[in-house]
Amino acid sequence: MNEAKNCQWRVARRPEGNVVREDFEYKEIDIPDIQDGEVLLKTLYLNLAPVMRMYMSGESAAGEQSLDIGDVIHGRGVAEIIESKHSDYKEGEIVQGQMGWQTYKASKMTDKEKFRKIPDMGAPYSLGLSLLGMTGLSAYFGYFSHGNPNRGETVVISGAAGGVGSTVVQFAKMLDCYVIGIAGGEEKCNFIESLGCDESIDYKSGDIENRIKEAAPNGIDLYFDNVGGDILSACMENLAMNSRIVHCGSISEYLLDEPFGLKNYTNLRRTNSSLKGFFIYNHLHEIDSAEEQLVRWIKDEKIKSVEHVVDGFMSMPEGLAQLYDGSNHGVALCQVRHCTYSD
Numbered sequence: 415m416n417e418a419k420n421c422q423w424r425v426a427r428r429p430e431g432n433v434v435r436e437d438f439e440y441k442e443i444d445i446p447d448i449q450d451g452e453v454l455l456k457t458l459y460l461n462l463a464p465v466m467r468m469y470m471s472g473e474s475a476a477g478e479q480s481l482d483i484g485d486v487i488h489g490r491g492v493a494e495i496i497e498s499k500h501s502d503y504k505e506g507e508i509v510q511g512q513m514g515w516q517t518y519k520a521s522k523m524t525d526k527e528k529f530r531k532i533p534d535m536g537a538p539y540s541l542g543l544s545l546l547g548m549t550g551l552s553a554y555f556g557y558f559s560h561g562n563p564n565r566g567e568t569v570v571i572s573g574a575a576g577g578v579g580s581t582v583v584q585f586a587k588m589l590d591c592y593v594i595g596i597a598g599g600e601e602k603c604n605f606i607e608s609l610g611c612d613e614s615i616d617y618k619s620g621d622i623e624n625r626i627k628e629a630a631p632n633g634i635d636l637y638f639d640n641v642g643g644d645i646l647s648a649c650m651e652n653l654a655m656n657s658r659i660v661h662c663g664s665i666s667e668y669l670l671d672e673p674f675g676l677k678n679y680t681n682l683r684r685t686n687s688s689l690k691g692f693f694i695y696n697h698l699h700e701i702d703s704a705e706e707q708l709v710r711w712i713k714d715e716k717i718k719s720v721e722h723v724v725d726g727f728m729s730m731p732e733g734l735a736q737l738y739d740g741s742n743h744g745v746a747l748c749q750v751r752h753c754t755y756s757d
């Protein structure tokens with residue numbers, strides 16, 4: 415990465431299957447000059463999220479415009495304001511928002527870019543992309559607002575070792591729930607047990623439906639779905655009466671040409687259950703109060719940030735691929751510059 419330039423990752427071609435380096439184009443352009451009403455942002459961290467492959471495929475996902483070949487890839491980041499001609503922002507402030515895959519950005523800080531100042535709490539700035547970013551907030555609103563959780567119930571979480579999943583595991587343990595985490599491989603299963611899961615299921619070892627039946631003999635009260643596909647279908651076979659499914663994501667289907675096609679949804683009727691989807695950007699008006707609550711829990715050490723940090727801007731393409739091959743534990747993000755703590 416060239417410090418004297420604005421380094422960017424752009425779409426070189428539409429990915430087929432998982433992303434590979436050839437799908438990305440690396441560019442160095444001049445660092446932009448700012449005009450009145452703008453700030454100059456210097457990237458510290460960038461988030462890596464499954465949705466970024468959808469952007470590269472030309473889909474207009476997560477409220478962002480679809481990308482053409484040659485466009486800078488969308489992505490949220492944590493950045494320092496290094497110059498300001500904007501009345502609401504000062505030099506030295508740290509913000510998180512729509513940075514794109516680049517190392518500098520001139521911005522008018524429009525609503526569309528959804529920039530927020532990161533609370534100054536003597537904690538790593540990376541929290542602005544993990545627990546206090548869209549990942550932590552998705553876990554928070556998905557579980558507490560859409561899951562209607564009850565103390566002590568049986569909760570199943572797929573993608574439990576990932577960013578959203580590892581946060582929901584901790585929320586469910588805060589409510590003394592019996593938590594069954596689903597993840598890929600023995601090592602990840604050990605990891606989610608160390609996070610608090612009472613049981614773990616390795617979906618790669620097969621027979622997922624019966625494994626869930628054994629772990630939750632009285633059925634699932636709440637299933638937090640990060641993956642969709644056959645894991646959702648297996649959970650659908652194991653619902654308790656009046657259970658709830660929170661549809662957060664369906665990563666197992668993102669690389670398929672056709673959607674999975676769930677066949678057993680009528681189990682919802684038999685068990686008086688509900689399936690409810692949500693989209694984090696529909697909760698922007700409630701973020702302040704959620705953030706206050708999350709900050710309290712972090713300070714009280716009730717929840718911790720689980721981060722998978724990819725080192726350096728040049729590693730962004732591989733970092734995105736890791737989400738689809740399952741190499742990440744916790745929230746995937748890239749440390750673009752070594753500037754880690756708020757004072």
Ligand SMILES: NC(=O)c1ccc[n+]([C@@H]2O[C@H](COP(=O)([O-])OP(=O)(O)OC[C@H]3O[C@@H](n4cnc5c(N)ncnc54)[C@H](OP(=O)(O)O)[C@@H]3O)[C@@H](O)[C@H]2O)c1
Binds near residue numbers: 462661666692739
């Ligand atoms: N609704 C919303 O507003 C919203 C907001 C944020 C994220 N999301 C969604 O929430 C989910 C989690 O996002 P995240 O950012 O926290 O990602 P993540 O869970 O940190 O990373 C993806 C994980 O998914 C698992 N995975 C990959 N392919 C899979 C497959 N074929 N079957 C089962 N698991 C697979 C992998 O774990 P294993 O090794 O365990 O397979 C991988 O580590 C995603 O589906 C994402 O799109 C939704």
